[in-house]
Amino acid sequence: MKKKIQNRWLQDILFMIVGTVIIALAVKCVFEPLDMVTGGFSGLAILIKEMTSHLVKGGIPLGVTSFVLNVPIFIWAFVKKGKEFAGKSFVAMILLSFWLAVIPAWDLSQQDLLIGCLFGGGLMGFGVGLVLRAHCTTGGTDMLAALLHIRLKQYSLIQIMQVIDALIVIAGLYLFGLKIALYAIFAIFVMMKVSDITVEGLNTSRAVYIMSDKSDEIAQALMSGLDRGVTGLNAKGMYTHKERCMLLCVVSKKQMVYLKETAMAIDPKAFLIISDAREVWGEGFQSFADKM
Incomplete structure (x- = not known):
């Protein structure tokens, strides 16, 4: 039993590392070059980078924004939910912020929106699925929704998440235009499908x-x-x-x-x-x- 627990921990750590690398690649090398806001704190980080580009050369880096946004969320989670809820997810958040800071800004989509939403959505969904299989999250809007749900019991967790992500996508529509926002919605759909397959497998x-x-x-x-x-x-x-x-x-x-x-x-x-x-x-x- 002790060996199985150790193997499980090693597997979870591997999933966390690989999953956060893949998520960072999707955000840094697909969505950011296309200005595609797909919700979540990663999408919010892209918005903040664009809005601060005239204040800071190149805007505030995605890794910095992701870390700063998540820290108060994890402190809140630690107080409300305890260390078991916040522990692994905090490590995954640190890993994601680190990869976002060190991965070069390659343009893997070559400025093709269709390739961007399919390839980026697939990458993001696979990465998120691996992190979920490690029984944690990378923080962001899903954890924020879980904490808000404590006060807003009349709404489901999914409803709260949808509202938060919708507000971020709408903000992206205002900054980057309708065309990119529509592609972003399609990318979200691809991401959800791929993450479901990654978590549950094809053998339903x-x-x-x-x-x-x-x-x-x-x-x-x-x-x-x-x-x-x-x-x-x-x-x-x-x-x-x-x-x-x-x-x-x-x-x-x-x-x-x-x-x-x-x-x-x-x-x-x-x-x-x-x-x-x-x-x-x-x-x-x-x-x-x-x-x-």
């Missing part, structure tokens, strides 16, 4: 509910053909008042074709409900012991 599962008069035959066929467990649930049709067994089976996406073809071959009148199962823990899927 499906939860399938099957209503049939031949539930026993279908269950046996699925258990033998897919090597998956099937659970029978007592169900009652409120129109017919007829009681029957409803099957629940969780399978991978690759197994969905076999499941549907098998169920419909046995009972063409079967009623199937298929939904995404974002996380599945247990035998045949993710093992909690392996995550420790």
Whole structure:
């Protein structure tokens, strides 16, 4: 167990280092050269650099702004949430500020907005996903939203984050124009999708509910053909008042074709409900012991 904990810490540190490097590359080498504000403190740092360019040569560096903005947020988090909440995230924030300060300002997009939003959004999403897999954040608007949520319980955490990021994007629209702002919104969408895939993986599962008069035959066929467990649930049709067994089976996406073809071959009148199962823990899927 001690070795597993040490390996987990080493893995988290590796994810934090690589993730913050990738985030810094996206901000410094894609979004900044394009003046593309994608929300978050990184987007706010780009705005501040532009607004201070006439006061300081080249504007205030992104790493300095990111660090200065995050310090009071982490002090607030430490007071309100405790050291466990703020500890790893503070290290990730220091790493991100460091990379933003030392990475040269290469223009990886070559001033192409489409390449910028796709490549930059993909880089940012992958980096954020790695940091989240290390069970921390880089601070910024997500942590600010979590702290504001303590006082604003009537709003969800996502709603608060959306409002903060929307205000930053609107400010970018005012400074850099509508065209870049629209590309920035597209980049945010790409970033969200890539970060979800990075955190959850491509092997998302499906939860399938099957209503049939031949539930026993279908269950046996699925258990033998897919090597998956099937659970029978007592169900009652409120129109017919007829009681029957409803099957629940969780399978991978690759197994969905076999499941549907098998169920419909046995009972063409079967009623199937298929939904995404974002996380599945247990035998045949993710093992909690392996995550420790």
